[in-house]
Every structure is written in C-alpha cells, then in structure tokens.
Amino acid sequence: MTWTINEPMVSIRDVYKSFGAFEVLKGISLDVMKGEVICIIGPSGSGKSTLIRCINALNDIQKGSILVEGQEVNDPKLDKLELRKKVGMVFQQYNLFPHKTALQNIMMAPVRVLKQDKAEVEKIARELIRKVRLEGKEDAYPGELSGGQQQRVAIARSLAMNPDVILFDEVTAALDPETVGEVLQTIKLLAEEGMTCILVTHEMAFAREVADHIYFTDRGVIVEHGPPETFFSEAKDPRTKEFLSQIL
Amino acid sequence: MRTTTLKSVLPVLLPAKAKSGSLFSFRLKLWHGIILLCICLLTSTAGFAQSDPIKASVFEILLRWMPLLLTAFIFNIAISMLAMGIGTAAGTVLGLGQISPNAGLRKFCWFITQFFRNSPWLVLLFFAMFLLPFEFSIGGIDIPLPDWLKATIGLSLPVMANMSEIVRGAVNSLPSGQWEAAESLAYSRRQTLWLVILPQCVKRMLPPWMNLYSILTMATVLASVVGVSEVMTTTGRALASEGGRPDLLAPFYSFVLLIFFIYCYPIARWTVYLEKKFAVKG
Numbered sequence: 001m002t003w004t005i006n007e008p009m010v011s012i013r014d015v016y017k018s019f020g021a022f023e024v025l026k027g028i029s030l031d032v033m034k035g036e037v038i039c040i041i042g043p044s045g046s047g048k049s050t051l052i053r054c055i056n057a058l059n060d061i062q063k064g065s066i067l068v069e070g071q072e073v074n075d076p077k078l079d080k081l082e083l084r085k086k087v088g089m090v091f092q093q094y095n096l097f098p099h100k101t102a103l104q105n106i107m108m109a110p111v112r113v114l115k116q117d118k119a120e121v122e123k124i125a126r127e128l129i130r131k132v133r134l135e136g137k138e139d140a141y142p143g144e145l146s147g148g149q150q151q152r153v154a155i156a157r158s159l160a161m162n163p164d165v166i167l168f169d170e171v172t173a174a175l176d177p178e179t180v181g182e183v184l185q186t187i188k189l190l191a192e193e194g195m196t197c198i199l200v201t202h203e204m205a206f207a208r209e210v211a212d213h214i215y216f217t218d219r220g221v222i223v224e225h226g227p228p229e230t231f232f233s234e235a236k237d238p239r240t241k242e243f244l245s246q247i248l
Numbered sequence: 249m250r251t252t253t254l255k256s257v258l259p260v261l262l263p264a265k266a267k268s269g270s271l272f273s274f275r276l277k278l279w280h281g282i283i284l285l286c287i288c289l290l291t292s293t294a295g296f297a298q299s300d301p302i303k304a305s306v307f308e309i310l311l312r313w314m315p316l317l318l319t320a321f322i323f324n325i326a327i328s329m330l331a332m333g334i335g336t337a338a339g340t341v342l343g344l345g346q347i348s349p350n351a352g353l354r355k356f357c358w359f360i361t362q363f364f365r366n367s368p369w370l371v372l373l374f375f376a377m378f379l380l381p382f383e384f385s386i387g388g389i390d391i392p393l394p395d396w397l398k399a400t401i402g403l404s405l406p407v408m409a410n411m412s413e414i415v416r417g418a419v420n421s422l423p424s425g426q427w428e429a430a431e432s433l434a435y436s437r438r439q440t441l442w443l444v445i446l447p448q449c450v451k452r453m454l455p456p457w458m459n460l461y462s463i464l465t466m467a468t469v470l471a472s473v474v475g476v477s478e479v480m481t482t483t484g485r486a487l488a489s490e491g492g493r494p495d496l497l498a499p500f501y502s503f504v505l506l507i508f509f510i511y512c513y514p515i516a517r518w519t520v521y522l523e524k525k526f527a528v529k530g
C-alpha cells in the first residue's frame with residue numbers, strides 16, 4: 001500500500017490500549033495531515049502520553065489501527081526501527097544522553113543509526129544548533145545547560161533524523177516559566193516551516209496560536225475536538241468547559 | 249546470606265549508604281592501620297629487655313623473614329588481579345544476560361548469579377580445587393592447571409556473581425527515559441545498550457567494583473587452606489621453621505594484616521572519593 005499526500009500522514013482508528021486490566025485508551029480516532037499541527041489537551045492521567053507513545057510503537061495497542069504514512073503500526077511484523085526513523089519524539093524530561101555533549105547528542109543517531117557521513121552530519125548538527133539558538137553550546141554537556149536549553153537540544157536531536165512527524169509530550173511541563181517561551185518559539189518555527197507536529201500540551205495560548213486542530217481527551221476517549229477558533233469559544237461538553245475554566 | 253534482591257541492588261543504587269549489612273558494607277578506616285602498626289611494633293619489640301641474649305630478638309626474626317613474606321604477598325596480589333579480571337569479564341556477560349529480553353536466558357543468568365553469590369567463598373574454592381582437572385588438553389597439547397590457578401578460578405566465581413549484580417543494578421538504576429529516548433531515535437537494543445546505557449553505567453559501577461576488589465584481595469588468603477604458597481602459608485612455614493615460638497605469632501600475623509592494610513586502604517579511600525564525587529554529579 002502506498003501512501004499519498006492527500007491521505008492522513010498519521011491515521012488513528014478506534015485504538016484501545018490497556019495496562020493489564022486497566023484500560024487507558026478506549027476507542028481513540030484522529031487524523032493528522034502532512035504539515036498539520038494538532039494539540040492534544042486533557043486532564044492528567046487521561047492517556048495523552050500513552051496515545052502518542054503508541055504512534056512510534058513505544059507502547060503497543062490491543063485493538064485498532066494506527067497508520068503512519070500508510071504503514072500499519074499495530075502489526076507484530078512491524079519494523080519498529082524503520083517506523084522510528086520517520087517519527088521523532090521529544091519528551092517532558094528531555095532525556096538527553098548526559099555523557100555526550102550537545103553536538104554529540106544531535107549527531108549520534110544520524111551517524112550510528114542512519115550511517116550517514118560524519119562530517120556531513122556535523123555540518124547539519126551545527127546548523128540545527130543555530131536554528132534552536134544555542135550557538136556556543138555545542139560542546140556543553142546536558143548537565144551544564146538549563147532546562148529550556150536541554151529541551152531545545154532534544155528538539156534538534158530529533159530533527160537531525162529528518163523525521164516526517166514529531167511527537168511532543170508536554171515538552172514545557174518540566175521547565176521554569178522563564179524558559180518555556182524559548183522552547184515554544186522553537187516549536188512554532190518548526191510548525192511554520194511545515195513540520196507535522198503532534199503536541200500534548202497544557203499551554204492553551206500556544207495551542208490556540210499554532211494548532212490546526214485541538215483534541216480534548218478525558219479518561220481514554222476524545223470528548224471534543226475542533227479548530228482552535230471554535231474549540232475554545234464554543235466548547236459544548238461540560239467536561240471540556242470545566243477543564244478550560246480551570247486552566248485558562 | 250542475602251536473599252532479597254532489593255538489598256543486593258542497594259550498594260549500587262545508594263553508594264553512600266552502603267551500610268546495609270551486605271558484602272559491600274565493610275570499609276577500611278585509617279585507625280585500623282594504626283592499631284595494626286602498634287600491635288606489630290609493640291609485640292615485636294616488647295621482648296627486647298627480658299629476652300635471652302643468645303636468642304635472636306623477635307624484631308630481628310621478623311626483619312629476616314620480611315622479604316619472603318612480601319614476595320608471597322605479591323603472589324596474593326597476582327591471584328587477586330587475575331581472579332578480578334576473570335570475574336569481571338564473566339560477571340559482565342552474566343549481568344548482561346540478567347537483563348536480556350530473552351526470559352529463559354534471563355532466568356538462567358539470574359540463577360547462576362544467585363547460586364554463586366550466596367555460596368561461601370571457601371566452599372567455592374574447594375569446589376574449584378577438587379572439580380577442576382590438574383591438566384587439560386586443547387588440540388593434543390596438555391596444559392597443566394596448577395593449584396594456584398585453580399584457586400584463582402575458584403575465587404573468580406564469587407567475583408563473577410557479584411559483578412553480575414553490579415552490572416544489573418547499574419543498568420536498572422538508569423532512568424527509563426534513557427532507553428525511551430534511544431529507542432525513539434531508532435537505536436536497536438544493542439546500540440542502546442552499548443552507546444547509551446553501558447557508558448553511563450561504568451561510572452556507577454566503579455565504586456562497588458573497587459570494593460569488590462578489596463574484598464577479593466583479602467579473600468586470597470583463603471588459598472592457604474588449599475595449600476597455595478601465598479602469604480598466609482608462607483607465614484605459617486616461617487613460624488614453624490622458627491620452632492613455633494608463641495611470642496612470634498602476634499608480630500608475624502599483625503605484620504601480614506598490616507601489609508594487607510597498606511595495599512587495601514588507598515583503594516578504599518579512592519572508592520569513597522569516587523562515591524562522593526558521583527553522588528554529587530549524579
């Protein structure tokens with residue numbers, strides 16, 4: 001099956017996921033077109049992280065279908081490594097490799113996994129450092145960087161693999177308020193360049209600004225969704241209203 | 249005997265709090281050495297005043313035997329280093345087996361580890377002495393297996409088991425985010441292990457590994473029980489050839505303790521230093 005650009009880049013259909021007897025996702029469906037930015041919001045524990053971790057097969061699912069560029073993720077024969085070359089991920093806790101410098105963190109996967117030429121990768125990595133505005137921090141270790149700086153290295157590290165879509169799991173939730181802005185700025189830049197982004201976030205103003213579509217999840221289901229213009233002003237479900245009133 | 253796995257991981261997880269009654273809790277202190285030095289000097293010189301002038305003084309006798317004792321001690325060091333090398337290599341393999349995705353291999357390595365970790369070292373030594381052949385042949389060539397080599401292999405068994413636990417504990421002590429980050433960058437399991445996980449583990453493993461070495465060094469005297477000519481055996485022979493004088497016992501044995509202390513104490517200090525350094529930096 002070949003995927004065409006008119007079809008969703010990521011297509012999630014009726015996905016169920018349990019941890020043991022505990023059902024976390026109860027029939028989730030959503031589509032993401034190429035170049036789209038979607039935001040998933042919802043109370044803590046509603047299964048947002050679980051959902052996006054299913055997209056790059058960090059979690060497996062029990063039922064349903066996840067297509068990434070036409071490739072079925074819920075397939076025991078899936079080549080996870082091939083899938084993950086297309087799907088980048090940035091985590092709440094940055095998860096940089098502490099024994100490597102910023103530049104090495106960015107270069108390692110393209111050199112070791114994609115077997116690209118080292119000099120070529122270094123050039124790209126230095127450009128990415130500039131892009132995330134960390135010139136001069138190439139040789140700093142993660143421990144020497146602020147949270148916001150580490151998170152921007154993590155974004156650059158993900159970009160270095162040249163993915164088609166990037167998953168962001170509450171990437172500003174662990175940051176000091178003063179460094180949240182610089183990370184959001186970086187993500188906004190990517191969105192403007194046409195990168196397909198799936199974001200889990202609590203930053204409502206940001207979601208309203210960059211998202212093409214917003215999904216509100218609660219207890220494993222999508223309660224309500226829509227484009228930001230209508231989502232925030234015309235929320236109908238009481239759960240959405242309550243959540244928005246608490247957070248806005 | 250330690251049977252709970254939780255306790256066995258503790259020294260690795262919490263290097264600074266390793267006082268859980270485990271193998272790793274023993275720590276040499278400077279006053280241990282000072283007391284040994286005092287005993288050695290006092291007992292070897294005390295006899296001076298009243299001793300028979302014809303009989304050589306205790307101190308002179310000790311001085312005469314010192315070169316031989318020190319040479320024998322070097323043999324202990326050699327055994328300890330070789331056993332440490334074998335044990336570290338085998339233990340690393342075993343430890344990696346304990347975290348293998350293959351459940352069968354994992355259980356097997358866990359069992360081997362627990363078996364050798366919970367057996368007394370002396371029993372393992374006898375086990376090696378009597379079960380290993382005195383020679384074996386590879387491709388028609390007979391290679392002798394002298395007693396000291398058998399003893400070394402016997403001592404490397406508990407080192408292997410403890411090393412296996414050190415490796416397992418260090419790998420498990422890393423945050424799972426490190427695995428996830430590597431996986432989501434399309435690293436294979438092997439690449440994750442060798443490029444991301446193990447390099448970070450080396451630092452965490454160093455203090456407990458050095459502790460293990462200290463304990464092994466002190467355990468090399470067990471080889472005297474099976475007749476290897478190491479420092480304890482040599483001391484016994486020296487005492488016998490001096491006619492078994494009871495006034496020689498304390499100075500000779502405290503001298504042996506003292507040289508062990510002089511060798512092991514810097515290692516213990518260095519371990520403490522590394523633990524503190526890594527505890528701060530994380």
Ligand SMILES: Nc1ncnc2c1ncn2[C@@H]1O[C@H](COP(=O)(O)OP(=O)(O)O)[C@@H](O)[C@H]1O
Pocket residue numbers: 019024042043044045046047048049050051
């Ligand atoms: N590995 C896991 N094992 C068991 N339960 C889990 C696991 N990961 C998440 N959960 C549970 O699944 C639910 C949803 O978690 P998560 O997806 O992290 O929510 P969110 O990101 O929306 O806060 C939570 O109740 C959480 O405790």
Ligand SMILES: [Mg+2]
Pocket residue numbers: 048049050169170
């Ligand atoms: Mg979450």
